[in-house]
Amino acid sequence: MPVNVAVYGLGPIGSLIAKKVLEREDLNLVAAFDIAPEKVGKDLGEVLQWDKKVGVLVEHDINSETVLKNNNVDIVLHSTSTYLDKIYPQLVRCIKSTADIISTSETLCNPWYRYPEMATLIDELAKKYCVTVLGTGVNPGFIFDTLPATLTACCTKVEKIHAIRSLDASKRRFSFQKKYGLSLSVNEFNELLNRGQITAHVGYAESIDMLATALGIKLDRIVEGQEPLVAERPLKTDYFNISVGQVSGIHGYGIGYLNGKEFIKIELFAEVGREEFEEIRIEGEPPIAWRSCGTAGDIATAAMVINMIPKVLSSKPGLIRMLDIPFPSAFIKLKIG
Amino acid sequence: MPVNVAVYGLGPIGSLIAKKVLEREDLNLVAAFDIAPEKVGKDLGEVLQWDKKVGVLVEHDINSETVLKNNNVDIVLHSTSTYLDKIYPQLVRCIKSTADIISTSETLCNPWYRYPEMATLIDELAKKYCVTVLGTGVNPGFIFDTLPATLTACCTKVEKIHAIRSLDASKRRFSFQKKYGLSLSVNEFNELLNRGQITAHVGYAESIDMLATALGIKLDRIVEGQEPLVAERPLKTDYFNISVGQVSGIHGYGIGYLNGKEFIKIELFAEVGREEFEEIRIEGEPPIAWRSCGTAGDIATAAMVINMIPKVLSSKPGLIRMLDIPFPSAFIKLKIG
Known part of the structure; x- marks a missing residue:
């Protein structure tokens, strides 16, 4: 029996999630929400700029609790804002409808870090209504956390973890740039x-x-920061002309210290013209290094959200993180168990 | 409080597991078993060829149920034989002692494939005694299954999975060669x-x-095979001289067919002088490829076994597989929860 899905937020990622859900026979897209006046009230197909209707009207998110209940929605795929304080009322409405939630909100991936009190409130409410709430995406959610953790499974000793993601900003959408x-x-x-x-x-x-x-460790402290990278020659994307000395991208980083030493270091280079790759190096016994040819960000985030559906549907109620579910994977055909 | 661990089998891998357990403060090695007359009755330190005693006498495995009970063993790290029918009586003794089990037995990784009836018996017995049984290792257990599955999490479509492991047989121990x-x-x-x-x-x-x-798919069929690779020039390892035309290694493979087409292909090249790497390619949306510099086999298998201890201790009773536990990772300090 197909699972009833709602898509909450129809920006670039939410729209992509909606399209991918509509392509699947084992998922039944029954509701969609946004706040933009030019989207609300229209058929979802039109909002996705398809030339066919899909028979689902985009509703204003303020009505989400009722609409979710009326459509027997099993799970909400949520993609609106980065910060938990902004999405909190949206989550509350979804939880009260008794639908499970998977969200791309970056801070919801590990909400106890930045919003411990709000995380506790969501966890309590989710348990009260017997629903599961998970934040995920390609990053955070996979490249800088789930995957490095998984790769350490082959190590008897871990001395340092260093993950790098390098991407060509010119290949990304306007809103990313x-x-x-x-x-x-x-x-x-x-x-x-x-x-x-x-x-x-x-x-x-x-x-x-x-x-x-x-x-299973408690770090001394975590620092994070981002600095601009500067064009050394004129650069051009589909949306921006960048002169010498202007910002061509960013270098971002996070460092986790253990016993005064760098133990986890993650770095993002997102710049026009950069080579696309990810690299995860574990110093330890044995040393381990894996390198990719890059992971397309938007589609991978849509994938993470959709692929976690069976895991979340069969998880215990509450606000959970990637480390609370069985190991992530795609699902070709949905099996709930 | 340290967890009480027993090591069952003191061959190359079991000995390595024992050494790595003894290095940790959060694991308490309280019992060890073997069948070899030259090991039984000796101090474990002597059997490991250390110059100090560790205060644990190696017991004959026939006495394991009593010894495990008397030492309040929480978990047995088992490494004796590849085939489930050979280790079945050993597992029964461990289960009856009410200790959890993690085993390197390759066929126990997914025992329902080759030994469905025996797997059911073990599962029932484990549930009766409220213990958890897991088979794992670097391969099977990680490189050809857990890791490729994990990497598909970023894909909205998976059309084919191809994993290759290539290793230099000359760098491995005598019994491997x-x-x-x-x-x-x-x-x-x-x-x-x-x-x-x-x-x-x-x-x-x-x-x-x-x-x-x-x-979440059912393959049409799975084929597997291994063929010798042949030396084209004289080769030499620490243990073997290989003439032209003699076996210098193997090429092994497994192919899983879906709708008549190759859907999963795994290949092992283990040959004297081969480049060491692993590569996992996923054809799909988006396509994904990760490549390593190789994973040292024995130590990685010991790591997988030890690292799964907290996952198994907190798992539900029964015979489980890697896909039933939260995602694998090393643990620096043991936390049970």
């Missing part, structure tokens, strides 16, 4: 970053804290 | 392989079946 500050001056970048008006990547500390938890 | 048939003639190799007198790698089909289960 904008939130990474492309073509800004260094001063503008730093000012907007400090004011929270550009975010670049969020979740370095969340990933490090989750990885440390998986390994 | 012997079981891979180094320096035999091709005829001798094939005859001994057919008679089961050399095994090379066991577990291709177990890995493929487990990977398919993780993805």
